[in-house]
Amino acid sequence: MNKAPVRIGVLGAGGRMGAAIIAELGSGSWPGLALAGAIERAGHPDIGSRLGEAFGPAMTLGSNPQPLAHASQVLIDFTTPAALEATLDACCDGRAALVVGTTGLEPHHHALIDRAAANIAVLQAANTSLGVALLSRLVEQAARALGPDWDIEISELHHRQKSDAPSGTALALGASAARGRGIDLGQRSERGRDGVSARRQPGNIGFSSLRGGTAAGDHMVLLAGDGERIELWHRAENRVIFARGALRAAAWLAGKPAGRYAIDDVLDLPDR
Numbered sequence: 204m205n206k207a208p209v210r211i212g213v214l215g216a217g218g219r220m221g222a223a224i225i226a227e228l229g230s231g232s233w234p235g236l237a238l239a240g241a242i243e244r245a246g247h248p249d250i251g252s253r254l255g256e257a258f259g260p261a262m263t264l265g266s267n268p269q270p271l272a273h274a275s276q277v278l279i280d281f282t283t284p285a286a287l288e289a290t291l292d293a294c295c296d297g298r299a300a301l302v303v304g305t306t307g308l309e310p311h312h313h314a315l316i317d318r319a320a321a322n323i324a325v326l327q328a329a330n331t332s333l334g335v336a337l338l339s340r341l342v343e344q345a346a347r348a349l350g351p352d353w354d355i356e357i358s359e360l361h362h363r364q365k366s367d368a369p370s371g372t373a374l375a376l377g378a379s380a381a382r383g384r385g386i387d388l389g390q391r392s393e394r395g396r397d398g399v400s401a402r403r404q405p406g407n408i409g410f411s412s413l414r415g416g417t418a419a420g421d422h423m424v425l426l427a428g429d430g431e432r433i434e435l436w437h438r439a440e441n442r443v444i445f446a447r448g449a450l451r452a453a454a455w456l457a458g459k460p461a462g463r464y465a466i467d468d469v470l471d472l473p474d475r
């Protein structure tokens with residue numbers, strides 16, 4: 204007997220990521236998933252408009268997370284941190300799981316996620332690319348295996364419009380390296396170097412950022428020993444990889460017990 208597709212609700216449907224996720228769902232590549240509905244910020248000019256040919260004329264854009272959470276098994280959130288509390292409340296009320304892709308979360312947002320995760324399954328990921336999820340695990344293992352004699356440097360390239368540096372993904376990769384080393388990244392990171400006293404400190408993790416053009420995001424983790432180097436690269440060619448990773452995460456999360464999950468859990472790798 205065929206299993207019914209997992210019902211997916213999309214938040215921020217008018218945004219770049221929300222639109223990419225809805226386009227993926229309508230592409231026919233995800234037979235195990237079905238769009239249950241989508242919402243935008245209240246007052247958004249597109250509220251009431253159709254969601255696209257692939258989903259039939261009856262499906263229109265709404266603004267209330269409560270009915271969406273009741274109609275969906277998993278919600279996918281790529282909006283703003285300010286929207287998170289209402290989304291978590293709606294998911295707890297509707298017993299829906301949640302994939303949080305929104306970035307810029309502060310400690311109090313993480314506390315809200317932890318609280319909701321006592322009742323529902325929540326997967327939060329600043330980068331939903333499965334390639335980056337794997338890279339993150341590889342970096343942790345490499346840092347652990349090679350030990351403190353190997354210098355670790357993380358560099359990233361992003362488009363000219365990106366305002367923050369280093370990227371959240373570079374910092375997450377740094378956190379993986381620090382975990383592997385058993386050190387505190389906050390105490391041991393070097394961000395950019397300039398001037399005559401810029402020699403790296405042994406055991407620190409260095410970061411450098413390049414900006415230019417339209418690059419979606421390249422990350423390179425360098426492990427440099429005496430007389431040899433390892434370079435671990437990930438190159439994002441477009442935002443579709445984040446949409447696909449979020450959908451893979453949603454499919455994986457459906458039916459999982461309450462708790463907080465991370466994107467590398469989706470890869471089903473051996474435990475650390």
Ligand SMILES: NC(=O)c1ccc[n+]([C@@H]2O[C@H](COP(=O)([O-])OP(=O)(O)OC[C@H]3O[C@@H](n4cnc5c(N)ncnc54)[C@H](OP(=O)(O)O)[C@@H]3O)[C@@H](O)[C@H]2O)c1
Pocket residue numbers: 214215216217218219220221242243244245247281282283285286303304305306307328329330331332442445
């Ligand atoms: N995890 C990842 O891999 C990944 C990848 C890419 C982006 N991101 C993050 O995902 C977020 C969205 O990125 P984006 O590029 O798609 O941004 P965007 O184009 O600005 O889209 C965000 C959308 O959410 C809408 N929105 C705001 N408040 C809402 C609410 N309360 N309910 C429903 N919708 C609401 C916005 O509407 P208005 O414009 O009308 O306010 C906008 O349409 C950002 O935090 C970004 O950094 C994460």
